[in-house]
Amino acid sequence: MKLRLVPALALALCLAACSTGTGASSAVNADANADANANADGSPKELRIGYQLIPNGDLIVKDQRWLENELPGTKVTWIKFDSGGDVNTAMVAGSIEIGLAGSSPVTRGLSAPLNIPYQVPWIFDVIGENEALVAREATSVDGLKGKKIATPFASTAHYSLLAALQRAGLAESDVTVVDLEPPDIQAAWTRGDIDAAYVWTPVLGELRKTGKTLVTSKELAAEGKLTADLAVVRTPFATSYPETLRTWLRQQDRAVKLVRSDKQAAAAAVGRQLNLAPDEAAAQLDELILLDGKEQAGPDYLGTPDAPGKLAENLRDAAAFLKAQNKLPSVPELTVFQKGLATKDLRDAFSG
Structure with missing residues (x-):
């Protein structure tokens, strides 16, 4: 969700990561005291989620308060962003744990010079006519x-x-x-x-x-320029709170299945979040491709720990395009993007 080296974004990221000049430093420092954020049962005291007003399952999860119900000991805070570039900035600053960003900002986030310590555990939607x-x-x-x-x-x-x-x-x-x-x-x-x-x-x-x-x-x-809205989770958070991330993933899967089983209820939830009539919200939902957990683990998308999916190749292709447009200084190796897919978390959320 890309012009002249994006000077405003670069400045914001530089300010947020002033200690070493890299995005990784500030975000890691923000997670250094993860234990202080833990409840006695090991769950986090607070989960800060960066969302956008995009008609996909994330808005259903928010509207239905499924996370709040599934994580009773955790304060779930939803923070609205207008673009993935802003989500990257928030990730660098350590102000959110999970966020929604398009495939292009995620490509930038996983690439130098940002090197944001986050991973992709979920594809919110494959972008279409929306x-x-x-x-x-x-x-x-x-x-x-x-x-x-x-x-x-x-x-x-x-x-x-x-x-x-x-x-x-x-x-x-x-x-x-x-x-x-x-x-x-x-x-x-x-x-x-x-x-x-x-x-x-x-x-x-x-x-x-x-x-x-x-x-x-x-x-x-x-024509080969696929884009998607992706979830990103800070890697230290995913490591410290794997069950919380699995719970989050299961609610996202639940939302996709609601769209398929009860379109009217799903559209009503999205409509409330977007201030749209249900029929208009339903039309906007139809412009996106939504994938459930099983589909996301397929070879065309996130894949598995043993076989990372084609999403990694797509992100690298985007990096090559952005490099040709002078938006990135270099193109990372494919392994950078493969490691950026949280395939183990996805697998564990739906195993057993």
Whole structure:
């Protein structure tokens, strides 16, 4: 959920990790006193979750208070973020334990110079038609030359925008890309300050009412530029509280199965969180691909401890693309991304 080396994000991360200049240092320091956060039964006293307003199972878990019910001794705190870049910043600062970030920010987080000590235990959704490039007047991507396009920097939408421009034969310098979070994109669109935007629902739905969709992330995925919304968990937290993480994973699986078994109830829950009518929430749910725990352990996704899935290859491919766009200084080895998949935690959550 990606422009000129993302200076604002880089500055924020630098400030958050000022002790050594790396993201890993601050996050590890934040977890150094993990025992102080433990209850007598070994569960954490508090679990801070970074969520986004994306119509997937995470909002169902939040709405239904399943974690609060399953972890009665733990204070569950939900903190809203507008983009994955902000989630990365929070992870570096040590202010959340679990968060939602798109595959592009996770690629950056696992790569140098950030090297955030986190792993991916769950895929919230594979992005489809719920993320797209919408224009006010242009009827094709190449028609955006010289125009102003908004997107949240360091997000999957930013990554997809760069891919869409390249696909249309445009260089980044052929357009003006501005960094705006989704709520600001909607305001800028209403004022007429931007010509186009690459963003996700629910803001995308508002832009589509008066704009034209030029390309969707589903189309780009079919050409090898797949994007997804991923869960990230700080590695020291996962090590200290494995049963809590397994409980979290089981609730996410429960939400996906609710979507499949009772779409009306799932849409009502998502609608409450997004302030949307259930039918509109249901339509937005349909634009995403949701996977249950068994599917996530398959070879096309997270895989298993003995056989990491293709998600690792996808993240490395994204790193190579971002390196070519001068957004990363180097491309990590595939093993970096394979180690970044929490396949053991996923397996343990559903074994036995």
